[in-house]
Each structure stands twice: as C-alpha cells, then as structure tokens.
Amino acid sequence: MNHFLLPESNNVTVQAASFGVNAMELLINDLIKLGARRDRLKCKVFGGARMIAGLSDVGQKNAYFVLDFLRREGIECSGQSLGGTQARRIEFWPDSGRARQKMLGEAQIFEPIKPPEPVSDVELF
Template identity: 30%
Template structure:
C-alpha cells in the first residue's frame, strides 16, 4: 500500500490524480473502473452502484452509464489521451446469495463497464470481478498498479 497521499472514494464518486498518490475504495456488488494514462502517469477511479440511470431524477455517477464517461472526461481534462489509457475493472460480486434473479446486479455492473470501455476503445488490461467476496482496492496513480484484498462475505457494497 502507498504511504502518504491517498484518497478514499465512496459510491457515486470519481477521482483522478497523478504522481505517487493512491486512490482506494471498498466494493461489493458495486464496480470500480480504474483508468491509467501510461504516458503521463495519470490515474482515475470511479465507484458505481447500479449499471444504468433510468432517466428518473438527476443523472448521477452512482450509475455506470453516467460514471464511466464522466471518469473518462475527467482523465481528458487532466491532459490524458484515450489512446494512452488502459483500464482495470474490479467488483461486481454476488453479495446476496438468496436472490433468484437470472442476472444479478453485480453481473450487470460488470457488463456495462466492459461495453462502455469497448465503445471508447479503451483496452481492459486486467480485471478481478464477480465471485462472492467483496474487495478493497488501492490504485497507484503514477504506475497504474492496483493492490487488491478480498473482504469477508458479510460485507455489503
């Protein structure tokens, strides 16, 4: 883990930074997309709860289809170029073992991340998604490395 400058993000938040600093979060069925500009050492992370905004109420980065484009925009505002970006995806666990949904929310969150990154032509270089356990992640913005630790089953997103 990085000592010193670190920012923790919660559901619905997006953070971008550069240099030897870290961004971290804790995920259950939520998903975090981590972007890294390999040329400039800029990193960004989001944390979203649900895959799609349903056009009801305000657009919010709590939804993947809002959060991921906003994360990409934030990276571009820092001077990044899409062709230099790589993505890593984390989260999307099946936290409720008692539900009978054919596709659980975690799976939908993972799919929306993959689809939007594909639309933007941003390569996914790593992912640790699905399963039954939550995750704590910390991303080094300068190098794009992500440290991951699995959480216990009793965790919620």
C-alpha cells in the first residue's frame, strides 16, 4: 500500500518515497523480492481529491500519474475511486485484496492564505 504526496520530484527537498514514481518502484520491487510475480500484480487506487482551492490540483496530477504508471507497467487496475473534494480512509486486507473506503465528509476547501498588508509604524497626523 502506498500513499504519496506528489507525482514526481521537481527539485523539491522531500523524502523520496513521498513521490509517486519512487513509491511505486519501491513497492513493486519489494513485492517481487517477497516472491510476487509481476505478471500477476493487480491494484486498486483511491484518492486524488482537491483539498486546497487556488493552488495546482495535485490530487488530479496524482490520479493521472498513477493510472498512466500502471498502464505503462502493464499492471491491472481492478478498482478505483479518484477525484472529488473528500478525504478518504482506506482499509486494506492484503491476504484477500479486499479494500474498503470511507469518505470523511466534505473537505473544507481552503483558500490560499494571503500575506497581511504591510503595516507602517509611522503615524501621520
């Protein structure tokens, strides 16, 4: 199971596993080391919600990234729930492949914070 924050690195100093491309490679390689066969891998994808208005839609970029990554790698996506504005809580049972999603209510779409107006300590009269 992966949870990544950004699809790819753009010279941002964040832990490598936070990026989709790194997280997916690490997960697939570890599964293969444990005996999984690449040709039998299947996945389900969740997330990609838009959580902050006014900024780039990272959730949508993550959704596009993961679906494209799976297509290029030949990994079947057997289920998905992507987009929207609600956070999700995911439960996953690896032995059966069962996953359950709980929507966590309508997210508050936060507007970007604007810097305060400059304040002068000079009083004119």
